[in-house]
Structure formats: structure tokens, C-alpha cells
Amino acid sequence: MKNHPHILLKSYLNKDDIKAIKTLEQLCKEHDKTSLKLELEYKASISAGADPRLDEISEIMYFEDDSLVGYLGIGNFGSFEPELNGMVHPDYRRKGIFKRLYAQATYECSKTPQPHMLLLTDRDSVSGSTFVKNTGARLHHSEFEMYLDKKTLDQLPAIEPVITLRKASNQDTDEIARQNAVYFGCPIDEVQRLIPEEEEANGMTIFIAECGSTVVGKVHLALYDGVGSIYGLGILEAYRGKGYGKQLLRLGVQELLAKKASDVFLQVEAQNDNALQLYISSGFYVTSTMDYYLK
Structure with missing residues (x-):
């Protein structure tokens, strides 16, 4: 029936x-x-x-x-x-x-x-x-979806990172919120508070980027069904222009590939030309454009 x-x-x-x-x-x-x-x-x-x-x-x-x-x-x-x-x-x-x-x-x-x-x-x-x-609804912003070309990655010159990744703990909750407020350009009380250990239980691992003992940025990595994804990558303004962004991206990619990711993708705002050029120079290419309309 x-x-x-x-x-x-x-x-x-x-x-x-x-x-x-x-x-x-x-x-x-x-x-x-x-x-x-x-x-x-x-x-x-x-x-x-x-x-x-x-x-x-x-x-x-x-x-x-x-x-x-x-x-x-x-x-x-x-x-x-x-x-x-x-x-x-x-x-x-x-x-x-x-x-x-x-x-x-x-x-x-x-x-x-x-x-x-x-x-x-x-x-x-x-x-x-x-x-x-x-x-x-009116167009609010657009994002490029980008995937890693592993052949291009293999041809890139090796880099010697001066920053390291440290897996975030719940003690880093305030630091993560502070950085997100900076990157999103909004008051800290409007930022969703991410609890690292809860996020990891849901498949998302947050890493704090450090140069020596100084926190310089962060990145969020996830692996679902063999596909790696990169979110929330950012370098604090005082430490930009030193190549840390490229190092952080390369370390994130290496972390996902070490976990046997078959593909790696990320999303970037279409108007963020600096980030777009960083990703292209690091072996990523645009596969689609998603438009976000505000209603």
C-alpha cells in the first residue's frame, strides 16, 4: 500500500x-x-x-x-x-x-x-x-570550495616550519573564542564558544599554532569518510607577513594526509584574495562557488 x-x-x-x-x-x-x-x-x-x-x-x-x-x-x-x-x-x-x-x-x-x-x-x-x-533574499557573500591537488603539492618546495601544532584542550576555550572574534570581526560575546574536547568527540580537532611558547594562530581539522577538511585557519594580526599562514596550512594538510585522507578540501570567502592566493600557491584549486543569500 x-x-x-x-x-x-x-x-x-x-x-x-x-x-x-x-x-x-x-x-x-x-x-x-x-x-x-x-x-x-x-x-x-x-x-x-x-x-x-x-x-x-x-x-x-x-x-x-x-x-x-x-x-x-x-x-x-x-x-x-x-x-x-x-x-x-x-x-x-x-x-x-x-x-x-x-x-x-x-x-x-x-x-x-x-x-x-x-x-x-x-x-x-x-x-x-x-x-x-x-x-x-540579497547576496551576502560567496565562498569557493577548494580541493587539494596532491600532484601539485608534491612539486612544491619543502618548507621548514618554525611553528608547531598543539592539540587544543578545554583550557584553550577562551583563546579559541578570542581568535574567532578577531577573524570574524565581531564582539567576543557573539562568538560560539567551542569546547575542544567536545568538538573532537564530534570529529573536529582544533590545533593551536605556536612559535616557541607564543600562540600565533589556530586551525580546525576534520576527517569524515576518508575526506579531510580544514576550517577556522587563522594567524593573529601581529604575526602575519612571516609565512606562518603557509606553514600552518602545510602542517594541517600533512596532519590529514598522515591520517590517510583520500582528499582534502576547504572553503574560502571569494573576496578574501590573500587567503585565496595562499591556498592556490599551496596546491588547492577551486571546484565550485557557493553563494550565500541573507533573508
Whole structure:
């Protein structure tokens, strides 16, 4: 007996959910030749052992005949605007499914303290860009997704780092918040406080960069399903212009490759030309552009 089309709301994703969403994601990416930013690996890591909280819905799934044909995820990152990204099976488009998903997501976001949300779409997605623009959202910023070319990396000249990486402990919580406030350009009381040992349990390891006994920066590394990712890389302003950024990036890449990462990727704001040039000169290349619209 076939079931009527229905929406399923969840706070966390289980293994079966992740599997179904990844299958739909792969189908959509192959059909559209575009990228999505669903953060499934991260969501899978935080789902382990989590207690569902029905008042904090972040996963919106649309089913027809027990098959997942639409999905929209809400990414909540502390004090920052929630990020929305999703998809609909190519055979089920032009039926208003994504409008229903978006309406539900808008309602869920209205329950949060944040007055705005970010709608994400690959720049090359005509349907995605059209939908987002029709909501009245305005372009806030864009990010390049970049992957490491290992052959290029192998051809780069060796460097002798003068900085070292130290795995952060919970005692570094204040330092991490201080650096994030600097890099994001916002008051420290608006920054999400990351607890290193909790983050590591969820798959993200934070490293403090030091030159001797002096803290000069930090980087966050993750490894999900064999794919390494680099986040939150930064050098404090007083120590810039010394090549520490390139050293920190190279050390982060080496750390992930030592853990058998088959690929390494990162994201960088399109307008951050200094960071973009650093990554290109370190063997990374742009694979897609994600536009963030503020609503």
C-alpha cells in the first residue's frame, strides 16, 4: 500500500537518514552538475548519542511512496545565522515540493533568536539561484570550495616550519573564542564558544599554532569518510607577513594526509584574495562557488 506524500521533521539524522540523503544528493549532483553544502558528515557525528529535541527541528524530509524525494537541512552554528541548503529529486521537481520544505524551514527558523537566515545555492544552479532570488533574499557573500591537488603539492618546495601544532584542550576555550572574534570581526560575546574536547568527540580537532611558547594562530581539522577538511585557519594580526599562514596550512594538510585522507578540501570567502592566493600557491584549486543569500 502506497503512503501519501508527507514531510518528516527531525532534530537529528540517524544512519538510515544519512544514507537516503546521500543517495539523493549524489543523484542531484550528477544530474545538475552542481554542488551542495549539506554538512552530512558533521551532522552524523553530532547525532551519535544525542537526545532528540523536538523544539529544535533542523532536518526536513519529503517522502513520496516511502522514498525520500526532497530534503532541506538547517545548519545551526551558534550565534551565527542558520544556513539552509537542500534539494529535490529531478523527477519530482516543479511540483512545489521545495516551496513546502522552505516554508517549513522558515517557520522553524522563526523560533530561534536569530532575525535572519542564510540561503545557500551553487552559483551554477539556475533553479537554485532563481528560487533564492525570488524569496527576496540579497547576496551576502560567496565562498569557493577548494580541493587539494596532491600532484601539485608534491612539486612544491619543502618548507621548514618554525611553528608547531598543539592539540587544543578545554583550557584553550577562551583563546579559541578570542581568535574567532578577531577573524570574524565581531564582539567576543557573539562568538560560539567551542569546547575542544567536545568538538573532537564530534570529529573536529582544533590545533593551536605556536612559535616557541607564543600562540600565533589556530586551525580546525576534520576527517569524515576518508575526506579531510580544514576550517577556522587563522594567524593573529601581529604575526602575519612571516609565512606562518603557509606553514600552518602545510602542517594541517600533512596532519590529514598522515591520517590517510583520500582528499582534502576547504572553503574560502571569494573576496578574501590573500587567503585565496595562499591556498592556490599551496596546491588547492577551486571546484565550485557557493553563494550565500541573507533573508
